[in-house]
Amino acid sequence: MGKKNIPENNLAAEGLTVEGFTPTDHDHGSHDHGNYDHGNYDHGNYDHSGHDHGGNPFAHAALSGVPYTSYLDFSANINPLGMPKSAIRAARKALAELSGHYPEPTYHELRQAAAAAWEVPAENIVAGNGAGELLDATCRLAAWQEAVVFTPTYSEYARAARRAGLPVRCLPAFHPDHLPSSSLLKELPTPELKPRSLIFVCQPNNPTGTLVSREALAVLARIAAQKEGLLVVDESFLAFCPEEAACSSLPLLFSGLPVLVIRSLTKIYGMPGLRLGLSIAAPETAKALQAALPPWNVNSVAAAAGSAALVEREFLTLTRERLTRWRVRLVKKLTSAAAGGTLLQPLPAAANFLLTKITSEHWSSPQLTAALAKELVLVRDCRSFPELGERYIRLAVRRPADQDRLLAALTRLTVRPEP
Incomplete structure (x- = not known):
């Protein structure tokens, strides 16, 4: 697609300018x-000031005394390859x-x-x-x-x-x-x-x-x-x-x-x-x-x-290739684990993250989020989206080794007594 001149829309013609705003x-x-309003939910006993955007490893580290680098953060949808x-x-x-x-x-x-x-x-x-x-x-x-x-x-x-x-x-x-x-x-x-x-x-x-x-x-x-x-x-x-x-x-x-x-x-x-x-x-x-x-x-x-x-440009190509492959891997692992009684069933997605549904009626999203945090794994509790209630967790797509650590933590939780 070559460069094109984009026609001006009618904002200026209609007087819709910054100066005209009151x-x-x-x-x-x-x-x-x-x-x-998403500001009334408690996501781990710390104050988000009304902003619910992930697990916040710094706050968890301050509460637990564990270095923030020890946490594996599946709550933030960031490229796991890091900066170019x-x-x-x-x-x-x-x-x-x-x-x-x-x-x-x-x-x-x-x-x-x-x-x-x-x-x-x-x-x-x-x-x-x-x-x-x-x-x-x-x-x-x-x-x-x-x-x-x-x-x-x-x-x-x-x-x-x-x-x-x-x-x-x-x-x-x-x-x-x-x-x-x-x-x-x-x-x-x-x-x-x-x-x-x-x-x-x-x-x-x-x-x-x-x-x-x-x-x-x-x-x-x-x-x-x-x-x-x-x-x-x-x-x-x-x-x-x-x-x-x-x-x-x-x-x-x-x-x-x-x-x-x-x-x-x-x-x-x-x-x-x-x-x-x-x-x-x-x-x-x-x-x-x-x-x-x-x-x-x-x-x-x-x-x-x-x-x-x-x-x-090559970095973008590599990112798409790897994260598409890693997303497919995570979906397969979670789906297979869910069939065997593990907790999360992924939904179809095209992005670098997955929305997953909690399959056990004994766990809610805040309970599972807190339990995984004790395993040093952070996930996105989706109860801040009012329509989703307490049945959904969002997971970023990360490297296979990180996925295996998440799956191991989920497996340990399924064999424990229900909370």
Whole structure:
């Protein structure tokens, strides 16, 4: 796919600019802001401050006295291959040479590297301090009337919208009981939108690992266009999927539809501690998004590491090949173990993580999470997704040796007395 000029959407023409935004512009209607609140769950006797995103080995280490490096973390969906060596070298060089200077404010080198890797114009790319910052800025981008999310899904869409004063409408779409037997969902509910609505889609969806067909996303984008809205597609995990080319929303953006794509570099390139995300949008939308962000929002070390990582095409190929193979292995091992009485049954997934259902009625997700933590294995308790209750655990795809350690811990738990 060669570089294309992306037509500007109608944000500027309709006066939807950063300057035009005021919290009082939002119609809060009758939507209940409490229906998707994940902040009231206890995930291991430590405070997440309302954010439930994994096992937090540092907090477990502080409570147990065991070094955090002793924990095997299946709760965070990070590339187990780690950072590319070139990115490590670039980060070290930037730390040594650039720490005494402010970052280059336009992030020219980073945006050029992303433009070359993704074959899009650099003017359409905006850098963020992680995908979360870009989500927040997108919600402040215009006088949006509401945000629509398809649940269960990543909770930060709803949180970012509420921080911007937006009502949030949740549409059930990804409950495991209603997903297809494959990992591809061919259609999503088609909402009746208010004018100037934001629609969020996670591609592939977190926590289910389900891909959404481009045709289904195109339907949503056309609905958004009719209502002067914006479809936000979070492709933070799509780089792990061999189906990326067939399922990315960039072609929809190139066609002139109101689409904004967010991609996280920290997951695929194994550097979550550096915090780095990029968005791709129509030119006027990108300008407005940049204006909504603080200056120097990405540090020089992260920018340098990201610029180097984006060049590593062979690293991406190797990652996809190995993680696809390791995911198949983990599914087979868990399925075989579940048939023999072990605790977790995996669901179909295309991502670098698996949603698994607890097969024993004697265990709940918080009980199993706590028991595995005592085995120094951390998993993602999915009770923070209200639709899933206490029956689901999410597992990252890790190396075979790590998988064997997880399976051994699960086997030990099945032969113990029920809690």
